[in-house]
Amino acid sequence: MDSQVKAQFPDEQSPDGRFVRQEDRFRGWVSADGHTGFPAVAGRYQLFVSLACPWAHRTIIMRKLKRLEAAIPMTVVDPIRDERGWRYGTHFLSELYLLSDPTYRGRITVPVLWDMQTKRIVSNSDDDILRMFETEFNAIGDPEPDFYPAEYRTEIDALNEEIFRELNDGVYQAGFATSQTAYEEAAYRVFAMLDRLEERLATRRFLFGKKPVETDWRAFVTLIRFDPVYYSHFKCNLRRIVDYPNLYGYLRDLYQYPGVAQTVDFDHIKRHYYYTHDDINPTRIVPIGPLQYLEMPAGREHL
Ligand SMILES: N[C@@H](CCC(=O)N[C@@H](CS)C(=O)NCC(=O)O)C(=O)O
Known part of the structure; x- marks a missing residue:
């Protein structure tokens, strides 16, 4: 074993130095017909995201493209976390996790889909949230475009x-x-x-x-x-x-x-x-670049 250094997330590190991501804890499902106990209605669910996080980013994109912005309010956490985890205003995301499961000891992650009615987390799985936005809210948002075609x-x-x-x-x-x-x-x-x-x-x-x-x-x-x-x-x-x-x-x-x-x-x-990520970049210096020219024409319409 050539790994003696401190890992970013020690509980998720294998003895040979590999990062082994934790499982998602909350896997509830919002359904169009409500049979799962979480009916797809406007104004009941709130999405908690970080704009930095790629997993959360997918749910932000889907919420926007399926026109669910009015139906599902969104809270953006601060990009900088300390040892208390993600924060929004005077609150911490950990509060929502502990209200949902007082025994929760895993990492507090975004995205979170929160049920304002029962005051518990429906899901902290980006895969599931993405899919719910795509398939279960068509009566509320926009059924077109279809990002999961049969x-x-x-x-x-x-x-x-x-x-x-x-x-x-x-x-x-x-x-x-x-x-x-x-x-x-x-x-x-x-x-x-x-x-x-x-x-x-x-x-x-x-x-x-x-x-x-x-x-x-x-x-x-x-x-x-x-x-x-x-x-x-x-x-x-x-x-x-x-x-x-x-x-x-x-x-x-x-x-x-x-x-x-x-x-x-x-x-x-x-x-x-x-x-x-203190263990990777202890100086916390944020690089200036790069230039990406993302507004340049894509030139792919002919394909
Ligand atoms: N498996 C989660 C992954 C989410 C995740 O790892 N999010 C990161 C941000 S990119 C996070 O919240 N990390 C909190 C922490 O590291 O303490 C999902 O499917 O949504």
Whole structure:
């Protein structure tokens, strides 16, 4: 074992220096017909997010694109956390976790979907929240566009799983590794995944063709943070996204999708990562770059 250093999250570190992410604790489900005990109605649920967090970011995008902003109020936590965890105003997110389960001892994470009526957390799983926003609120929000089209569901689920493992979580595996071996394995896998996506995007505008689906937004939240954060802070530095012609155009295309740029806050993103992971960046210096030119035309409409 070549890992003697302190891990970012010691309870989630394996003996050989790998980061093993904790399971989501709250997996309740809001349903269109209410059979799960949480009916999809306007004004009952509140979404707690960090603008820095990629997992939360997906739910913010879906809330916006499905036009659920009026029906589901959103609270944004401060980007900087101390040992008391995520904070909003004078409150801490831990209060919601402990009200829901007084025995909860895990990490307090965003996103959280909170039920204002029963005063408990419905879900702290970004996958589930994303899916609920997509499929259960169609009578309240906008049924179009459909980001989980029936004809692609099996393939969407499979690619989601691969992108989660190799890319979304992969960058964290590289960044939170406390052994050289664990880091290298994870970082090479991240780039193998980026290479596969680069190839897939040579002939398709989005991952499943002419329109973005859920998988595209799941990839987007990692790609948009890649050059500013994961490249340097998490040491995923074989290449940048701007070095991949297809991925860079694709990133700009998604960024320019109506409403999406407003969900991206580079100040929160950069301050959060560079300031909060003390074991990775103890000086808390936030780098000045990079320039990304995300407003440049994507040039992918012909695909
Ligand atoms: N599995 C969670 C992951 C959420 C997560 O890890 N969020 C991070 C921010 S990117 C967090 O809240 N971390 C709190 C902490 O590290 O104490 C989900 O599916 O939503």
